[in-house]
Amino acid sequence: MPSSTSTDHGRRPPLAGTADEAVAGRVRERFVADGTPVTAAAVVSAVRAEPGAALLGDTRLLRLADQVHGDLVGAGPIGPLLADPSVTDVLVNGTQVWVDRGDGLTQVATPFRSVDEVRRLAQRLAAACGRRLDDGCPYADARLPDGTRLHAVLPPIATDGPYLSLRTFRQRPFQLAELVQRRMVPAGLAGLLEAVVAARLAYLVTGGTGSGKTTMLNTMLGLVPARERIVLVEDAAELRPYHPHVVSLQARTANVEGSGSVDLGALVRQALRMRPDRLVVGECRGAEVVDLLAALNTGHEGGAGTLHANAATDVPARLEALGLLGGLPRAALHAQVAAALQVLIHLRRTAVGRIVDAVCLLLPSGPDRLVTVVPAWRRDAGPQPAATALARLCVERGVPAPDVLTGRVR
Template sequence: MSALMLDERTKPASGGRLVTAGGGAVTLPIDDFVERVRLRMTVNSVEPTPSAVLASVRAEPGAALLGEGTLRQVADRLIGEMIGAGGLAPLLADPAVTDVLVNGIEVWVDRGGGLRRATGQFGDASEVRRLAQRLAASAGRRLDDASPFVDAQLADGTRLHAVLPPIGREGPYLSLRTFRRQTFTMDELIARGTFDPGAARLLASIVAARIPFIVTGGTGTGKTTVLAALLSLSPPAERLVVVEDAAELRLAHPHVVALQSRLSNVEGAGEVTLRDLVRQALRMRPDRLVVGECRGAEIVDLLGALNTGHEGGAATLHANSPADVPARLEALGLLGGVPRAALHALIHPALRVVVHLQRDSDGTRYLSEICVLDAHPEQRTTVVLTAWRRGTGRAAAADQLEMLIDDRGVTPPRPSGPWRFVPGKGWQ
């Protein structure tokens, strides 16, 4: 018997049961009811708009006996499953959430203080699989048994990675990194404790002096956030050309040109790599060339550009410490076919400053060190010299960094006293 009547005070959840208002004489799992509506919409090729979903729910046999509140609850669930992020939608809409991870049916959330378990999102693994496949399809990617993993970017900028069984043994596994359009200013980062005013002045001077720099750190340390804040200090007359794998950098600047790489399609054609885009960017008259994240052979083209008059460039790089940066650059250079000695010959005149970030176990992100990249006296390796360190301020290479800033016509920041920053001129 499929005729149903539900008390409007009842709030069915995934896996729950629809019951009669009279005490349960007629019961039916809500999953069955939802699946019938979904199947009928698919067979009839109904576009899953909110109004069409609600109309389909009301047209289902027995739905006329349900309360209006229940019909809308069922419609909301279907809308979430068919055109939204399902049970993950409220989490992704939370401004505090940075990552949402799904292991089978378990959901974990990071709100900046480490991962915490969330509850009540999915009824079974098949629901997670459907969500993963739909999200992948919305990004133009294929996710099925023949192609069991996907890395894509959703329309709102959220980064999606998904793995299906049997590759994911206890899967499906979903990893969603949310995209926030907010760009933090230097003052806001100071207020958050990312760095102190003295470090902010030094960083702003580096930008004003057009010294090429690289922001380093581990995953989730805030490299993109800090890079965006620093580049937003660039003079308004400058043209910034940004190259990224995933569009994450949002700069508070009036002249930004953004390029994004593209994966190949199912036929294996149409790929556009970061290396391709760096070469194209050089023909676009950039005042500053920015690579969102160096992870491959594009480092060779970036270093080449910074060696041929394209000053003020910047990038981010995964590294556990500033001392690891030369080895990381070597590894990426080898991917581009550049020998170790030749790569170090490119590094010294190209990249001069490392801005290193860290993240504590409680989720706090902060500037750890500002370092100078210098050449070994034998010109065969690159050495990392600390100019500023959290907690102590000025370090051994502080004079060397200030000389770099001064040589480019910018006044280095004063250790104390009143000051104001003028873009392109430094501290006045």
């Protein structure tokens, strides 16, 4: 969606003055009112047709046309930022712009001339996704055609806004070797991740916001043998693994009349009828965790999902909370988890980037058989108490024990 002619890092030279602003405003309004297809040539022609355009000069006219085109299509002035493969998040606070390239937020040169321009961009992007964004509905959550996730909030809810939060989408998923090269995955751990997939162990990828859960899951799904069918269930379509046989179901929100919604729980039940070899829930955030656990307990091995959790040890409590939303009592929830899930892969954000922090087993313990998280490998310490048990699980399923669990590789 980015504009191809904007300058580097999203910075645009300001218009020469109020006269240029007036011309830009009239041209924008004309395109909106007429419904004319917005092409670069059409915008240039429209600017040339404005009174006094002959006095602008070619350079000034083309710059004005470029900015009007950026305002009407794509992501406008932040298009170059979204096109930058190193950028994961673009945040707009009023006219301030911040980006995250994997090592924390940094402020960049402001490409916006006014908060009105930010508001127009937010409303246009939301409208392109079929979402309403105005004074009557001052916030919207949507997904752009290229997969970028958009959240926008308008004043007066956004006190110094508008606020835009955009999470970029990588068109090509990372291969495992690339994650090793980026030091997200230690070289010795790659064999363990491959073994988890090959042994058809069910796993959760956990971590805080922006820790790389979707990236990791996308990569691991690319390790699934080509002869197997992957069925994805997601609230918003983010997973696009490099695999020849993937089908995806996406939840649907209610329309303006409040009807027509389809939640993740319903989609999980539909997925079970689609002959999945691997059933994957993109993110467990509600009662659908009950349906996922039920599905994984009906012979669907090798399933996966992601879950928000600040620490690996927080996962049982997080699952309990979600289970209660689905009416599943604590004891029943733990029994389902113990039977359905084996491995937990926890990620963490650090000052130097996103890393795999630990690989753990979910094991029942004590007289009440509550599930606890037992580390099998830690980034800072290597093999842990559950390493032998995880190696045994792999061997029992015909996969050699990964070297990283035996201490031969760190």
